[in-house]
Each structure stands twice: as C-alpha cells, then as structure tokens.
Amino acid sequence: MNLVLKLIAGIVAGMVLGLYAPDFLIQLLFTIQTLVGQLIKFTIPLIILFYIASGIASLPQGSGSLLGKTVGLAYGSTIVAGTLAFIVASNVLPSLVGGNVLEAAVEGEKLKGFIDISIPPMFEVMTALALAFILGIGISAINAEGLRKGVNEARDIIEVLLSKVIIPALPFYIAGVFAEMTVDGTVFSTLKTFGVVLVLAIIMHWVWITVLYVGSAAAMGKSPAALLKNMLPAYFTALGTMSSAATIPVSLRATKENKVSDSIANFTVPLCASIHLSGSTITIVTCASAVMLLTPELALPGLGGMIGFILMLGVTMIAAPGAPGGAVMSALGLLASMLGFTDAALALMIALYLAQDSFGTACNVTGDGAIALWVDKFADEQEAPETKQAAES
Structure with a gap:
C-alpha cells in the first residue's frame, strides 16, 4: 500500500510540475523518466528468461497426473478470465473512454530531457521466452543442479534490481x-x-471469483457462500501484502478449512501462487484495452487478434516476482512487441496496474483455493479405483 501512495504522489507531483514548474525542472524529470524507461526495457527480457526458467525448473517432480491437472487448471483459469475480460472491456470501454486523449493538444517543439540515452536489451522478448523454456525443461529433465542454482541466483539478482x-x-x-x-x-x-x-477491473475480479466458486460448489455439492467465507482471510491478506507468495500461509489455512486434504493443499497452493494469475490477467487485459483506446497510434484488435496476446501473457507471468507490480513488469515486453505499445502507453499501463495491484493479487489468491478443490476431487477419483483394485486382490 506504501507503493500505491507513492504512485499517487508521483501522479500529483507530475501534474503540479507540468502546470507550474520552470522548464529546467521539467527537463530534469524527463531525464529521470528516460533513464528509468531504458532500464525497464533492458530488464524485461531478463525477467522473462530467469523467472520462467526458474519456475519451470522448480516444478515438483513425481507428482504424475496431478501436476499436469493443476497446471492445466491454473492456465485455463487464467486464459478464460483474460478472454472474458477482453470481451467485456472491448464492448463497455469504448462508450466510456474518450478516444485519443494522449494525442498532443499543443503544437510546437516539446520539451525533452537533458540526455537521450539508449540501453538496448541483450535479446528480444521472444528469444528470452524460447530460451527460458529450453533451459527450464532441460534443467528439469537432466536434473542439472548446478545450472538450476545458477538460474535461481540470476532470478534473485533481477528481483533485487526490481525491488531495490x-x-x-x-x-x-x-x-x-x-x-x-x-x-x-x-x-x-x-x-x-x-x-x-x-x-471495471475490480468488478470483473469479483465476478470471476464468484464464477469459480459457484461452479466448484455445484460440481462438488458444497455451499459457495461457505467456501468463499473460508477464503476471505486470504483475500484480505492479499489486499494488504500485494503478493501471492507472502499470502501462502493464510491461503493454505483457508484452503484446508474448505476440506481440501493437507497433502493436496500443500502441493497446489504454493504452486498456484506462481502460475495462477487470473486476477492479474483480467487487470492487464482491461487496462491494455483502455490504453489502446486512449492512444492514437494504437488500435484495439478483435478477439482473434487478442487471443494470442492472452495465451502468451499466461506463460510470461509464470513465477512473476513476489514484489508488487511483478506481473505487469513481466508483461511489458509482450505489450510492446505484440500490441505495439509506445513508452507513454507502457507508463500508463504501469500506473493503472499498480493502482489496483492488491485487488488483482487477491483475485489470484482466492482463485487458488478453487483450483485446490478441483485437484483434491481429482485425487479422490484417482485413488478410488486403486483402492477398489487393492481390495479385490
């Protein structure tokens, strides 16, 4: 929440300086903006490479089909949530958002920073993504402990760069x-x-949580109100921490109160904290739609054109940093490469996302409990035939 207050202070300070400050102060601020923007661009491929590689390499082994079902449920929830968010946003926002407000309203030469520096990234976003999968799967396949340690340590370095x-x-x-x-x-x-x-984004978070728990309760003969009531401590803890990882202890306790077995809860909740990001996807898709409507250089694509972005988004946010804003930092590369976002559009995305990051995280965490319910159900169904076969023999 401290970061949100600082973000609001930054917005207010920018407006005051833009209205009243002399040119040299505005140019100094533009210089800082340029330096930070270039550092972000340089770091994006490294975030994707080391976080995704580390996330894939650290997936628990020996869990058989339950691991695949957990990953499939988490990814499916993320993709469906993002798709529904785009359908709603693309139909609702055009009537509420004035178009092309980012277009300059004054003519003449604009003020610029004192320096214009470029820090090219080491490789492109898609190169980082492909390399991350090769390294992550390879490390897991051959159990390369040395390389796994190196990737994890590189991830920790990037996390320090992000957080500090x-x-x-x-x-x-x-x-x-x-x-x-x-x-x-x-x-x-x-x-x-x-x-x-x-x-709009917060309303869609609540709608998606309701869909998950009403559907789960109907399939399992349970009360959706009771399931949601047990998950409320995790939801409100996530609002305060703005981190799925930091909320894991509360999420575990809440999930077990929903009668999920200890072994399944201990397996699924920490895993879903890294790979289930339905709330973050809803926010990013909604905010991206709004920014495209606001920016004259960008055009809002149709559903077919947006699906590819949503599918890739669900992958790039794997093991997103625990620091606030980790998901949107991981998504910046895709926004630029697939949707053509400019520097100004990316900055608006960061501001919009961080303003509600706590609500997106709370949606992620609460959804983890629904996925745990389904994995527990699959585990019971898988054990039943084995128990019957053992009894017969």
Whole structure:
C-alpha cells in the first residue's frame, strides 16, 4: 500500500510540475523518466528468461497426473478470465473512454530531457521466452543442479534490481509521464479514464471469483457462500501484502478449512501462487484495452487478434516476482512487441496496474483455493479405483 501512495504522489507531483514548474525542472524529470524507461526495457527480457526458467525448473517432480491437472487448471483459469475480460472491456470501454486523449493538444517543439540515452536489451522478448523454456525443461529433465542454482541466483539478482531500484523509481517515472501529459493538456481526460477502468477491473475480479466458486460448489455439492467465507482471510491478506507468495500461509489455512486434504493443499497452493494469475490477467487485459483506446497510434484488435496476446501473457507471468507490480513488469515486453505499445502507453499501463495491484493479487489468491478443490476431487477419483483394485486382490 506504501507503493500505491507513492504512485499517487508521483501522479500529483507530475501534474503540479507540468502546470507550474520552470522548464529546467521539467527537463530534469524527463531525464529521470528516460533513464528509468531504458532500464525497464533492458530488464524485461531478463525477467522473462530467469523467472520462467526458474519456475519451470522448480516444478515438483513425481507428482504424475496431478501436476499436469493443476497446471492445466491454473492456465485455463487464467486464459478464460483474460478472454472474458477482453470481451467485456472491448464492448463497455469504448462508450466510456474518450478516444485519443494522449494525442498532443499543443503544437510546437516539446520539451525533452537533458540526455537521450539508449540501453538496448541483450535479446528480444521472444528469444528470452524460447530460451527460458529450453533451459527450464532441460534443467528439469537432466536434473542439472548446478545450472538450476545458477538460474535461481540470476532470478534473485533481477528481483533485487526490481525491488531495490526499478520499483522505487517508478513514482518518478510516472511523474515524468504525467508532467508530459499536463504540458500537452491531456492529463485530466486520462485521469477520468483511470477511475472507469479500475472500477471495471475490480468488478470483473469479483465476478470471476464468484464464477469459480459457484461452479466448484455445484460440481462438488458444497455451499459457495461457505467456501468463499473460508477464503476471505486470504483475500484480505492479499489486499494488504500485494503478493501471492507472502499470502501462502493464510491461503493454505483457508484452503484446508474448505476440506481440501493437507497433502493436496500443500502441493497446489504454493504452486498456484506462481502460475495462477487470473486476477492479474483480467487487470492487464482491461487496462491494455483502455490504453489502446486512449492512444492514437494504437488500435484495439478483435478477439482473434487478442487471443494470442492472452495465451502468451499466461506463460510470461509464470513465477512473476513476489514484489508488487511483478506481473505487469513481466508483461511489458509482450505489450510492446505484440500490441505495439509506445513508452507513454507502457507508463500508463504501469500506473493503472499498480493502482489496483492488491485487488488483482487477491483475485489470484482466492482463485487458488478453487483450483485446490478441483485437484483434491481429482485425487479422490484417482485413488478410488486403486483402492477398489487393492481390495479385490
């Protein structure tokens, strides 16, 4: 929540500076924005490479079909949630969001930072994604402990970079973007859109949680109200921590109160904390739709054009950093490469996402409990024939 307050302070500071500050202060802010933006671009492929490789390499082995079913349920929930979010956003937002408000409202030469530096990434996003899968699957296949340790340590380095440098610098980055929009005369229209998008995303989180638990309860003959009541401590803990990983102890206790066996809960909840991101996907898809409607250089694609992005998004966010904003940082590369987002559009995505990150995380965590219910059901069905066969013999 501290980060959200800093983000709001950055937005306000950017607006005040854009309205009243002398040119050299605005140029100094633009310089910071440029440096942070270039660092983010450089780091994106490294986030994808080391987090996905580490996540795949660390998947528990020897779990047989239950591992595959857990991963399939988590990925399926993420993809369906993202698809439904786009269908709703693409039909609702155009009537609520004014188009092309990011287009400059003043003519003439714009202010720029004092330096214009470029830090090219080591490789492209898709190269990082392919390499991550090759390394992750290879490490798991041959049990390469040395390489696994190296990948995990590289992931830890990137996480320190995120938590100690990039995330703390985001308020300055956002302040630069909002100062630029204030100078251009587009900031107030953009802020109006913020409120609409955030409310819509949170409503869709609640709808998706309801769908998961009503469907699960109907299939298992349980009360959806009772299941959701038991998961409320995990939901509210996630609102405060903004981290699925930090909420695991509470999620485990809540899941076990829903009568999920200890062994299944201990297996599925920590795993889903890394791979189940339905709430984050809802937010990213909704915010991306809004930013595309706001930006004249971008066009909102149809469902067919957006499905590929959603499918890739469910993969790139695997083992997203536990730090707030990890999911959107992992998604920036796809937003740029697949949807054509500009630097200004990416900055708006970061601001929109972080403003409700706690609600997206709470949706992720609460959904983990529903997946655990299904895995527990599959485990019981799998054990029943084995028990019957043993009794007969």
